[in-house]
Amino acid sequence: MRLVQTVSELRQCLDGLTPPVFVPTMGNLHEGHLALTRQARATGRPVVVSVFVNPLQFGPDEDYARYPRTLAADCALLEREGVELVFAPAVQELYPEPQRFMVQPPLADELCGAFRPGHFAGVCTVVLKLFNLVRPAVAVFGKKDYQQLFLIRAMVRQLNLPIDILAGETVRAADGLALSSRNAYLSPEQRAEAPRLYRVLQWIGARLAAGEADLAELEAAARQSLVAHDWQVDYVSIRSQATLLAPQPHERDLVVLAAARLGQTRLIDNLELSLP
Amino acid sequence: MRLVQTVSELRQCLDGLTPPVFVPTMGNLHEGHLALTRQARATGRPVVVSVFVNPLQFGPDEDYARYPRTLAADCALLEREGVELVFAPAVQELYPEPQRFMVQPPLADELCGAFRPGHFAGVCTVVLKLFNLVRPAVAVFGKKDYQQLFLIRAMVRQLNLPIDILAGETVRAADGLALSSRNAYLSPEQRAEAPRLYRVLQWIGARLAAGEADLAELEAAARQSLVAHDWQVDYVSIRSQATLLAPQPHERDLVVLAAARLGQTRLIDNLELSLP
Secondary structure: OEEEOOHHHHHHHHOOOOOOEEEEEOOOOOHHHHHHHHHHHOOOOOEEEEEOOOHHHOOOOOOOOOOOOOHHHHHHHHHHOOOOEEEOOOHHHHOOOOOOOEEEOOOOOOOHHHHOOOHHHHHHHHHHHHHHHHOOOEEEEEOOOHHHHHHHHHHHHHOOOOOEEEEEOOOEOOOOOEOOHHHHHOOHHHHHHOOHHHHHHHHHHHHHHOOOOOHHHHHHHHHHHHHOOOOEEEEEEEEEOOOOOOOOOOOOEEEEEEEEEEOOEEEEEEEEEEOO | OEEEOOHHHHHHHHOOOOOOEEEEEOOOOOHHHHHHHHHHHOOOOOEEEEEOOOHHHOOOOOOOOOOOOOHHHHHHHHHHOOOOEEEOOOHHHHOOOOOOOEEEOOOOOOOHHHHOOOHHHHHHHHHHHHHHHHOOOEEEEEOOOHHHHHHHHHHHHHOOOOOEEEEEOOOEOOOOOEOOHHHHHOOHHHHHHOOHHHHHHHHHHHHHHOOOOOHHHHHHHHHHHHHOOOOEEEEEEEEEOOOOOOOOOOOOEEEEEEEEEEOOEEEEEEEEEEOO
């Protein structure tokens, strides 16, 4: 496995290589990331992983400065997974000048976009830059960041990028909590409370499967149950998988998404469901 | 030479080809375009030319509907120039759904951007799409559209596209008028008047070379001389080649840019100059 930290080294390494499969990450890797690299490896292509905490996608009051950076440990894990190349550039390397060309995605005011202004423009812009550097044939994104996955798929389609996007299933702890680097911020009490987020999504899923049709009531009840346990809820929302907007009456392929905070720590999760 | 009109045909044709040199056009080709294709050919790479009148870069009151479309004649010219591939997609082919991912460029309120809201976002977005489809190693843009050339260079740099941008010199009629498809809109009287635009730029260039330091006065005098001959002037502006903003006192590499209308026809031109 090679670790490269500059654009010019990266280009050199990729020159003559089969178009790779690419897994962009912010590092601090856990089993969720490793599942993505295994999915990447199964394509048979050389696997390139990027490790980059992208300042452009953090708001001024968010956790950019304290986001965990553990490159040496990440590399040890990736080496064991058979990854060919790790690209871990410094901020100065990806942004040698202020980034003035931004990709403006749609749905910027929906779901997480409503609570993180500029977040998805920052995500789409860095992913486009990384795509242009790595030039992968395939890229893998986790379903945990559902809106991100949706927007990357749409960006690839609308900007005519010749890249297949694979979706990785969310990896969970035994108690159901979706793995996330931000889980490390939780106190023991908060960690014990955190699985409620997914349980609430499952409860909505069960009610929908049982034929409940009042989506607003389900969302409100779910929110209430979180608030009652000291969560600050950004949203709980039942959406169309196809559009990520409110579902049409006939739509069966839904996704329930939620974002809520325990103390300073913001957790997100989602649950796809296909009604019969 | 092959003419392809769909994305899938294009991808097929490009498969296995040496990374080409690309000349994007809106068709209705004149000697200015042909000079770009010759410059492209001189790279030794296969030449791909696109012919596409991009609705995204026209304002609602602009000339999208009446912009001249002359594909058969364009193909005859390009065949003679040794072009390998012409990509002339229908609007539906490049925009099968409403384009919601837009590249937002900087300098959007400067120069032509101030008078054509959304124009450069439309240009950058379609060029990025075409780059992703054609995947050229080199692309050629004319200096006639100076702000466009500046922004495309900046986009390539900021989005890490592995493409060399070549600048083509403006081709002029014997009387100095820059060649443009829009010249065809001019009445005989307007056509006789039109070379004044370039003469005014040359006059500014001569005054700057002679040591005149009051840029605002030069701009105002040039504007006045156009207005006196029935031009409606959008701007006459002396800028830095490096930033396309107002030059710093020490800057020597300048460009004088102008946009003005004769009747309904909007003409643009520019003149680079390096002060001693």
